[in-house]
Every structure is written in C-alpha cells, then in structure tokens.
Amino acid sequence: MKALWLVAAAFAVGSSSGLRSAWADGVPEVTSVMDKASGISETDFPNGLKLLVKPQPDNPVVTCMIWYAVGSRDEGVGETGLSHYLEHMLFKGSDKYPKGAIDKVTQMNGGSNNASTRNDATEYHFTFPADTWEVALEIESNRMRNSDCQQAEFDAEKKVVLNELWMGLDDPENVLYTTAMSALFVAGRYHHPVIGWQEDVETTTRERMMKYYLKHYTPDRATIVVVGGCDRARTIEKVGQLFGSIPRGNVARYEQKEPKTLGETRLTLLQNTQVPRLLMAFRSMPTLDPAEPMLDLFSLILSGDKTSRLEKALVDTGIAASADAFSDTRRDDGCFVIQAQPSEGKTLDEVEAAIRVVLKEALDKGVTAEEIALARTKILAQRVFSRESSMALGSRLGSAAVLGDWRYQVRYADVVEAATPEKVLAAAKRAIDLDRGVIARSIPKAPDGASGGGAAPEGAKRVGEKGARSARYREDPS
Numbered sequence: 001m002k003a004l005w006l007v008a009a010a011f012a013v014g015s016s017s018g019l020r021s022a023w024a025d026g027v028p029e030v031t032s033v034m035d036k037a038s039g040i041s042e043t044d045f046p047n048g049l050k051l052l053v054k055p056q057p058d059n060p061v062v063t064c065m066i067w068y069a070v071g072s073r074d075e076g077v078g079e080t081g082l083s084h085y086l087e088h089m090l091f092k093g094s095d096k097y098p099k100g101a102i103d104k105v106t107q108m109n110g111g112s113n114n115a116s117t118r119n120d121a122t123e124y125h126f127t128f129p130a131d132t133w134e135v136a137l138e139i140e141s142n143r144m145r146n147s148d149c150q151q152a153e154f155d156a157e158k159k160v161v162l163n164e165l166w167m168g169l170d171d172p173e174n175v176l177y178t179t180a181m182s183a184l185f186v187a188g189r190y191h192h193p194v195i196g197w198q199e200d201v202e203t204t205t206r207e208r209m210m211k212y213y214l215k216h217y218t219p220d221r222a223t224i225v226v227v228g229g230c231d232r233a234r235t236i237e238k239v240g241q242l243f244g245s246i247p248r249g250n251v252a253r254y255e256q257k258e259p260k261t262l263g264e265t266r267l268t269l270l271q272n273t274q275v276p277r278l279l280m281a282f283r284s285m286p287t288l289d290p291a292e293p294m295l296d297l298f299s300l301i302l303s304g305d306k307t308s309r310l311e312k313a314l315v316d317t318g319i320a321a322s323a324d325a326f327s328d329t330r331r332d333d334g335c336f337v338i339q340a341q342p343s344e345g346k347t348l349d350e351v352e353a354a355i356r357v358v359l360k361e362a363l364d365k366g367v368t369a370e371e372i373a374l375a376r377t378k379i380l381a382q383r384v385f386s387r388e389s390s391m392a393l394g395s396r397l398g399s400a401a402v403l404g405d406w407r408y409q410v411r412y413a414d415v416v417e418a419a420t421p422e423k424v425l426a427a428a429k430r431a432i433d434l435d436r437g438v439i440a441r442s443i444p445k446a447p448d449g450a451s452g453g454g455a456a457p458e459g460a461k462r463v464g465e466k467g468a469r470s471a472r473y474r475e476d477p478s
Contacts, residue, residue, distance in 0.1 A: 030240065038410050040397065043236050048220025048248040051239050052397050052406055054227045056390065062133035062228035063390035065125040066140045067398035069223075070216040071118045072196070073189040073331065074254050081196015082204060082212050084117040085161050089209065090124065091115075092153040094146040099153060102139055109135050117194055120331040121402040127391060130229030134238055140224070141242035144217055154206040162202065165195050172273040172442055177337075180281050180440040183265045184335055188258040218249030223401040228390040258283070258333050261436040268441045277442040278348050280338045280355065284431035287329040287403050293415045294427035295327035295336060300375035301367050301424075302338070302358070307374065310338070313358050318343050320351050327431070331403045336431045348441050359432060366425040376416055383413060 034041040043051040071083050093099040106113045111128035113136075126136035168174045178193045185191045195201075224243075226235050261283055285292055302325040303310045314320035323340040338359075342351045400408040 030236070032236065035407065035410055040406070040410065041232060041236075042406065043239070045219065045240065045244060047244065047246060048218070049239070049243050049246075050223040050401060051236065052223065052225045052401060053230065053232050053235050054225075054393060054397070055230055055232050056228050059227075059229040059390060060130055061127055061390060062130050062136075062226060062230050063125060063127045063394045064133055064136035064140075065123055065225045065394045065398050066144075067121050067123045067223045067225065067402045068217060069120070069221045069253060069402045070122055071120045072192060072194045073119050074216065075189060075192070075196070076254075078200055079204070079208070079212065080192045080200040081161070081165075081194075082200075082209060083122050084195050085157070085201065085204065086209055086213055087115050087117045087122050087124075088157050088161060089149050089154065089213075090143050090147050092157060093148055093150060094143045095148065096142045096146065097139065099150075102143075105135060105139065111136070118399075119190055119194060121399065123395075123398055125391065125394065127228075133226075133228070133230065137224075137238055137242050141246070144219070144222070144243070145214070145246060147213065149206055149210055149213070151206050154209065158201070158204075161195070162198070165198055165201060168193075168195060169198075172269075172271045172275075173277065175271065176269060176277055176279055176440055176442045179267060179269060180279050180337075180438045181335070183267055183438045183440070184261075184281050184283060185258060185333075188256050188332060189254065190258075190330065190332070215249065215251055218251070219243055219246050220248040220250065221253075223398055223406075225394045225398040225401070227394040227397075261433075264435055265438045266440075267438070268443060270445050271442050273442060273444050275341055275442075276348055276444060278340045278342075278351050278355075279440040279442075280352070280437055281440070282336045282432045282437040284327065284329060284334045284336045285427075286332055286334060287400070288405055288408055289329070290415070291423065291427040291430065292327075292329050292334075293412055294419060294424045295329065295431055296379060297372055297375045297416065297419055298362075298367070298424050298428045298431075299325045299327045299336070300378055301371045302362070304375075304378065309358050309362065310340075310355070314340060314351065314354050317354075319346050319354050323351075323355070348443075352439065356434060359434060363425070363429055363432065363434075366421050367428075369421055372419050372421060372424060376419060379416055380413060 030043050030045050032041055032043040038054070040052060040054045043053070045051070072080065075082055091102055093101075097105070102113065106126065106128075109128055109132040111126055111132065113124070113126045115122070115124040124140065126133070126139070128136060168178075181193070182191050224239060284295060300308070302308055303323060305311065306316075310320075310323040310325060314323040319342070320340045321343045323338070325336070325338045328335050328337060338355055340351045340355060342348060396409045397406050400406045
C-alpha cells in the first residue's frame with residue numbers, strides 16, 4: 001500500500017472556512033487523506049459521506065460520479081429489481097428538478113449523464129466541461145433525499161423496466177447466464193438477476209420503492225468521485241456545503257455468508273435458438289481479496305487472443321466456434337466463468353471435455369512466466385490507456401470504494417507486476433474446483449418442441465465478441 005499522509009479540515013491546499021461555515025458549531029471537522037503517488041484524496045465527512053478527488057489540470061472536462069452501496073444484493077424477498085427500477089426513477093423528478101429538468105440542465109451546460117445498476121452498487125454520473133461541472137453536485141445533493149417518485153411516473157416507468165426485462169428473457173445467452181448464477185449462488189442475494197424477477201417487478205409498488213429509497217440513499221452509503229479539471233480544495237468545500245447537512249442513515253448493509261458448494265450442479269435449458277452453448281461457472285473470491293488480480297491474469301491466459309490456451313485447444317482445432325473465460329468478482333464471493341459454442345458438427349460433450357483438459361492441465365502443471373508477462377502487458381496497457389479517461393478512472397475508484405477500499409485500484413497494478421506462476425496457480429486452484437461448479441447447457445429446440453441435440457447446426461454463426469459477460473443484464477457505461 002502507498003504511503004499516506006493525514007491532514008484535517010479543508011486540506012493543506014486551501015482554507016477551511018468554507019467548510020466550517022456550512023455546518024453548525026460543534027460538528028467535527030472533516031478528515032482528508034491523500035495517496036501521494038496517485039494524487040487521489042479521500043475526504044470523510046461527519047455524516048459518513050466519502051469524497052474522492054483526482055485533479056487532472058490539463059483535462060478540459062470533469063466526471064462527477066456518486067456511488068451508492070446498494071445493488072441487487074441488498075434486495076430482500078419480493079424486492080428484486082428495486083435497485084434498478086429506482087435508478088430509472090431518480091431521473092423522473094424531485095422537488096427542485098421536475099421530470100426532464102435533469103437532462104435539460106445537463107444539455108444546457110454542455111454535459112452528459114447516465115447511470116448503472118450492479119450486484120453491489122448503483123452509480124450516477126455526469127461529465128461536464130471543467131467550468132460548469134459543479135451543477136452535477138447540485139443535482140446529486142438534491143435527489144439524494146428529495147426524489148418524489150410520482151405515481152404516474154412510477155406506473156409509466158414500470159412498463160419501460162418490464163420491456164428491458166422481457167428483452168433479456170428473449171436473449172438465450174442472458175437466460176443461460178442468469179440461470180447458472182441462480183444455481184451457483186443458492187442462498188445469498190447474488191441468486192437473482194440485477195433487473196429482478198418478473199413477478200417482483202410487476203407487483204412492486206411506489207410505497208415499497210420509496211421505503212427502499214429512503215433506507216438506502218443516505219450519505220453514509222455514498223461515495224462521490226470527482227476526476228478531471230477540478231480544484232481539490234474547491235471541490236471539498238462545495239461538497240461540504242451541499243451535502244454536509246444531510247443526516248446519515250445508520251442502516252447496516254445486509255450480510256449473509258454463502259454456504260460452501262457441496263458438489264457439481266448440472267442444468268439444461270431447451271431454448272428457441274439455433275446455437276447450442278456451454279457455460280461452466282465456479283465460485284471464486286471477493287474483489288478485495290489480495291489474490292484477486294491473479295484471476296484476471298489467469299482468464300487472459302485462458303482466452304483473449306490467438307495465443308490463449310482455450311483458443312488453441314478448442315477454436316484452432318475446430319472443436320468450438322468460440323471459447324472465452326472471465327473473472328467476475330464482487331463484494332462477496334465472485335465467480336469464474338468459461339463459455340463456449342461448438343463448431344458445426346461438434347457436440348457440447350466434446351466441447352466440455354476439451355475445456356476440462358485445458359483446465360486440468362493448467363491446474364496440475366501451472367502457467368508459465370511468459371504467459372503471465374503477455375497477460376500482464378495487456379492489463380497494464382489497458383489501464384494506462386483508460387487513465388486518460390476521467391470516466392474510466394472514476395468508475396474504477398467508485399466501484400472499489402463501495403466494495404470497501406478504493407486503494408485497491410491504486411495497488412492493483414503493483415500486484416499484477418509482482419505476479420508469479422506460483423501466485424497465479426494458487427489463485428486459480430482457489431477459484432476452480434472441477435468437482436464443484438455449475439455446468440449449464442443451452443440446447444436448441446427442434447421444430448416439434450423436442451431437444452435439438454447438442455451439435456451446432458449447419459450455417460450457425462459464431463457469436464464473436466458477444467459472450468455471456470456482455471450479454472448478462474447490467475447497465476454499465478464503463
């Protein structure tokens with residue numbers, strides 16, 4: 001971890017008078033901590049709000065994001081889909097910004113806005129020119145507690161959300177992934193999809209949404225991230241003025257330990273599709289686990305280009321039309337997923353057998369230093385490229401912050417640099433147990449409704465870049 005230094009109030013770079021004038025006497029001063037190497041500061045306010053600031057003096061724009069520590073994992077029985085539905089409603093009006101006003105203000109100030117809902121978090125973001133960006137803070141401070149979710153807008157938006165849900169149900173890849181995740185996470189709240197179960201979305205009420213909103217949308221469940229052409233001291237002061245008087249909620253996040261997987265689960269879906277698919281999923285580790293970056297390296301060693309193991313063993317040999325692997329870690333246990341489609345004339349049995357050979361060889365014999373070096377280069381090059389984008393950096397910082405530690409993104413590159421074959425192998429063995437996973441198959445229905453078998457039909461097209469990772473429902477702009 002990088003060396004940190006601690007200062008009080010409005011930072012050593014500016015006066016604290018603006019912060020103090022925003023609150024009543026007796027309220028403790030804010031505390032700011034900065035990572036010197038990255039230039040990222042964290043400011044903690046008395047009401048629990050966290051602010052991360054990364055000034056980029058030469059950047060003509062500023063991205064302002066607010067991350068709430070509430071996502072689909074926080075939804076109880078009958079509440080599934082509420083986090084995503086509520087995300088829609090926060091654009092539909094508040095006491096200060098009636099319907100359409102947020103978009104209009106954004107456009108008038110030359111900016112853009114959007115939002116996304118995930119398993120562990122919900123985020124809202126704006127990108128503005130550096131001289132107008134503070135309007136984003138005004139909007140977010142208002143709708144943190146003052147969105148009204150009018151009944152007419154609630155009813156109208158329910159149709160929009162249900163249409164999104166039905167589109168997902170029409171996507172065989174999405175359905176296969178959702179079904180596999182429900183089997184992989186049997187007790188915890190990763191069991192249901194981010195968009196929710198249809199029955200819950202159809203029957204939820206405005207009253208239930210308002211209760212959920214007021215419970216979770218509080219400063220102690222929020223992290224603001226500001227990246228770009230901003231002034232650090234001014235940003236801290238402005239956030240204090242706009243958010244400092246909002247009371248904390250003091251509602252702890254739902255916690256539940258997922259039980260250990262007892263064995264292998266197999267499931268088969270007969271679907272209206274021309275393309276058979278195989279998905280193998282294994283429970284892995286949380287994002288903040290020190291070994292988690294090793295899984296990113298391992299996934300790139302397995303798939304990603306012509307040099308990868310799955311590509312050479314399945315695609316080059318004609319067994320599969322495509323084969324991909326990815327690590328999806330979260331606040332709690334994550335998952336490691338391999339997906340593939342058989343080539344014309346090949347079966348899912350043949351594809352699964354070939355994947356098992358690749359995995360067993362990797363788990364028995366390990367990976368090479370050369371493979372790690374190539375995967376490392378890809379990861380670090382992508383991070384260097386994305387560093388130029390205020391949105392990409394803000395997304396990485398915010399997502400790590402709501403998981404528990406934004407410094408994960410600061411130390412991530414160092415951990416990747418220090419990777420060895422032994423470290424990658426140890427992480428892979430923790431994540432992948434070939435006797436404990438979910439093996440999910442999608443088989444095309446025959447015209448008469450019977451199983452169409454496991455072989456790819458003649459003329460079946462390769463999916464290409466679109467796989468289960470991108471097909472599963474998640475509004476994610478990053």
